[in-house]
Amino acid sequence: MKLLKRAPGKWVFRLSRRDREALQTTLWLRTVLARTPRSISSDTITTDTLRSAQEDLDQALQEHRQELARTVDELLKDPNRCAVADNGTCDLTLTSDDMETLLQALNEVRVGAWEKLGQPNFDEGEVPEPDADNLHAYWALQLTDAFQGLLLMALSDED
Amino acid sequence: MGGSIEIQRPQIETTPRDKAADKFESGYLVVCWNDPINLMPYVTHVFQTVFGWEKSKAERHMREVHELGKSTLVRETFEKAEFYVHKLQKYSLQATLERDE
Secondary structure, three states: OOOEEEEEEEEEEEOOOHHHHHHHHHHHHHHOOOOOOOOOOOOOOOHHHHHHHHHEEEEEEEHHHHHHHHHHHHHHHHOEEEEEEOOOOEEEEEEHHHHHHHHHHHHHHOOOOOHHHOOOHHHOOOOOOOOOHHHHHHHHHHHHHHHHHHHHHHHOOOO | OOOOOOOOOOOOHHHHHHHHHHHHHHOOEEEEEOOOOOOOHHHHHHHHHHOOOHHHHHHHHHHHHHOOOEEEEEEEOOOHHHHHHHHHHHOEEEEEEEEOO
């Protein structure tokens, strides 16, 4: 995947057939990498206000994940934004909103993969043994690293 | 015009502070915690996007998260703090709101 063109608020990336398949599979992994529920506060939730806020957060995240899945699906199936040539390459045209959507979707996979591995701190040498059950999580970490890195670099060039 | 006018003042009822009032005070901190899997440029980007910060400020907070395990991002009312926590969590950052004691 490489950046082909850039205009203010708009980017065009060229993806080879393998890039496209890798991106689609990476994003699909959201469906198999369950996320750990997140807390609204590090305090023990004892008040009605916090209890209600926790429920709101749970619901907002659930709706957001559904919306992300729908948006990403539409993006990759839209021939005007993801034009696939006969040889399988694809020119992916992204707006600023699309960039944010893809970054969020990829990080959803990334954090899900990390949770699947038991939340290791790789910087401190914690590396769980790869096995048949977690290999897809390692794969997801590698791929999200590459795709997020590229999107962030493209965004950073705009600063 | 010599007569005096009696002014009736409205009765002001005072009630004890309630929980609702608390929600409108800027007494809540938005804290971001370190998940050592998030890419550093990603965290910086999210802070810039969510808070509209300059890159240097976003990077300073990103480094705090990375090196100290957490960073206090803003102090806000309950509702605004909750709004920011939602925004950050939608980027899969571990953010919470804390009462500033």
